[in-house]
Amino acid sequence: MTIQMPDTRPDHSDRSGAHAEISISIATIGDAPALRALHELSLVMLAADAYSPRQIHRLFVTRDTAPPGMIAAGRMLVARRHGFVVGSAGWEPRRFDGQPGAHLRSVFVHPLLTRQGVASALVRAVETRAMERHAIRFTLAATVNAVPLYRRLGYAAVAHGNLDLGDGLSFPVVHMARRVQSAHIDAED
């Protein structure tokens, strides 16, 4: 899948005004180090108003945002620009009241590429893949700074929560959910 994005480099070499491409594909295990580096950079740069440096540091000490199992299962998508990892989104299969669903994770975008639709494209791509496996309800634990994104994408706040980071620290999140009418029931399992 490829989406067209404006080239925001101040010195873009061809100077043609052409659009730089951002491609979305399934991450491989070799992407894990670049994904983790992107996730830390993204949160440090983009969530500083909502979380302290200590909270952000502890989050990455206590949580793997690029779990090998999720990557190996083909449930982590990566956005690339000029071959570099600039965004991600993943999901875990869940059941809600007996119905298939998905819990979204690891939605991060490079700080230099925000507000260009990258996260929206990644979330929709994840939802599409989960719907191919019959998911009709989606949940996520949103960082406080990301709530406007998910509202825009049709998610509603369900509850406020706190991730336990140990060391007496917690990480406030907003639990959000979205339900779709029907999944792509003719797709492969």
Ligand SMILES: CC(C)(COP(=O)(O)OP(=O)(O)OC[C@H]1O[C@@H](n2cnc3c(N)ncnc32)[C@H](O)[C@@H]1OP(=O)(O)O)[C@@H](O)C(=O)NCCC(=O)NCCS
């Ligand atoms: C939150 C984040 C993923 C958004 O990525 P993005 O690619 O900039 O999002 P999009 O461009 O798809 O945004 C789509 C819409 O969501 C809303 N939105 C996104 N980011 C927003 C922000 N920081 N403030 C207010 N509204 C925002 C806007 O309505 C936006 O549309 P607009 O730009 O036309 O106004 C990105 O800022 C990020 O990586 N933050 C740090 C990591 C993080 O908190 N991840 C979320 C984990 S749950």
